[in-house]
Amino acid sequence: MKIIFAGTPEFAVPALAALIQSGHEIVMVLTQPDRPAGRGMQLKASPVKVLALQHGLKVFQPESLKPAHLQAQIAAMNAEVMIVAAYGLIIPTVVLNMFTKGCYNIHASLLPRWRGAAPIHRSLLAGDAETGVTIMEVVPALDAGAMVSKGVVPITDADTTQTLHNKLSKIGAELMVQAMDDLAKNGKLLSEPQDESLVTYAHKLEKSESAIDWQKSAVVISRQVRAFNPFPVATAQFRSETCRIWFATALVEKTHAKCGEIIALGHGLQGSIHGASGDGILEIKELQMPGGKRQTAQQFIQGQHVKVGETFS
Numbered sequence: 001m002k003i004i005f006a007g008t009p010e011f012a013v014p015a016l017a018a019l020i021q022s023g024h025e026i027v028m029v030l031t032q033p034d035r036p037a038g039r040g041m042q043l044k045a046s047p048v049k050v051l052a053l054q055h056g057l058k059v060f061q062p063e064s065l066k067p068a069h070l071q072a073q074i075a076a077m078n079a080e081v082m083i084v085a086a087y088g089l090i091i092p093t094v095v096l097n098m099f100t101k102g103c104y105n106i107h108a109s110l111l112p113r114w115r116g117a118a119p120i121h122r123s124l125l126a127g128d129a130e131t132g133v134t135i136m137e138v139v140p141a142l143d144a145g146a147m148v149s150k151g152v153v154p155i156t157d158a159d160t161t162q163t164l165h166n167k168l169s170k171i172g173a174e175l176m177v178q179a180m181d182d183l184a185k186n187g188k189l190l191s192e193p194q195d196e197s198l199v200t201y202a203h204k205l206e207k208s209e210s211a212i213d214w215q216k217s218a219v220v221i222s223r224q225v226r227a228f229n230p231f232p233v234a235t236a237q238f239r240s241e242t243c244r245i246w247f248a249t250a251l252v253e254k255t256h257a258k259c260g261e262i263i264a265l266g267h268g269l270q271g272s273i274h275g276a277s278g279d280g281i282l283e284i285k286e287l288q289m290p291g292g293k294r295q296t297a298q299q300f301i302q303g304q305h306v307k308v309g310e311t312f313s
Contacts (some may be wrong), residue, residue: 001101001184004079006030008046011165012085014173015106016051019083022177024184026057027077032088033061065095074098081183083176084138093140101183103138106172108165110134110150112194114202115143120161120168122202124227127219130154131164133172135179137191146191149175157222157249160229205232212236214260214312218250218280236260236312238289239304243312246286246294253281260312271298275312 002025005016019026029052037044045053052059058077062070075098082103084091096103109119111134116122123131132152137145151171153164183189210232212221225234225248233244257263257276266272266283273284288294289304300306 001025001081001180002027002077002079003180004028004030004074004077004082004099005048005052005085006082006087006089006091007048007085008032008088009086010047011108011169011172012087012106013047013051014169015083015085015176016048018173018177019180020055020057022180024180026052026055027079028058028060028074030060030062030065030074030087033063062089065089065092071095071098081180082138083180085172085176091138096138096140101187102189104148104176104179104189105136105138105143105145106176107134107136107143108168108172109202110152111136111143111147112196112199114200116202117204119202120164121205121227122200124155124159124161124164125223127223128155131168133168133175135172135175144194146193148179148189148191151175160226160247162230207232210235212245212312214275215278218277218282221277221282222248222250233288238310238312241290243290244288244294245284246288248282248284248286251281251283254279255281258311262306262308262310262312265301265306265308266297271296271301273297273301273306 003019005019005026007016008031029048031046031048034043034045049059071094074095080099080101082099084105109123110132114122130152132150134150135148139145153167179189210228212224212234225245228234229246233246235242235244255263255276259276259278261276262273263276264274275282275284285297286294287297287300
């Protein structure tokens with residue numbers, strides 16, 4: 001089939017790579033315009049654009065898909081299908097209607113749970129036992145289309161948004177190729193409407209959510225730390241400076257120490273810092289001070305000369 005692929009970040013790269021290898025024809029790649037990035041704020045191509053150019057694909061980077069003359073350029077490709085993976089721009093109904101075999105999206109949750117911008121983060125924050133990917137029809141309403149297929153991924157105590165992102169992008173790529181192969185063979189895909197009574201929304205993360213409240217339980221703080229890795233990274237005040245906490249897990253032991261107090265320092269190759277919370281102990285394993293590098297707890301303990309009895313706030 002002739003396909004237009006719309007995607008921008010790293011999450012979409014495995015899907016585009018898999019479709020290139022699948023034998024379907026990618027006639028155009030839609031991706032967001034190059035954006036300033038890094039310390040020098042130089043314009044940087046999206047990960048999807050980089051891959052597309054490596055394979056000699058036609059790349060189209062409009063700021064919006066609303067202008068009629070831009071829509072005409074998309075229509076001129078005569079594609080049968082559009083595939084969307086974290087594109088980041090609104091796709092007007094007139095564009096959705098251009099494709100004779102439909103428009104399909106890779107969404108990083110088990111719909112109808114976690115429609116919206118931050119499904120991986122919100123599933124971790126909520127303490128969900130599992131997450132996954134849904135291949136769905138694209139409709140004008142947000143993530144409301146009928147579901148074609150799903151892939152389930154258990155969430156472990158070691159998972160972060162980054163590790164889940166990597167797992168889900170891979171599974172999403174596999175599911176989308178399978179869906180496109182089925183569509184090419186059968187001319188249509190079976191789908192199931194979402195149960196609107198089960199809908200939850202994954203609202204965009206706010207940086208203000210990154211500050212740790214040590215009154216909360218160690219389990220809740222651990223989820224926050226892991227959900228905010230790699231962005232925006234959970235923070236705590238340590239020696240009057242903002243310390244970024246990259247990874248932490250909850251311990252079941254109880255403590256009567258005040259919230260945020262360092263009650264033990266682990267030893268060994270990695271080491272750990274045990275901090276008291278409102279319920280339980282947070283075992284901190286990776287940290288970063290302002291201007292410094294991300295470090296293991298053992299490196300942090302040695303470099304900062306951390307002592308039992310000091311506090312995070």
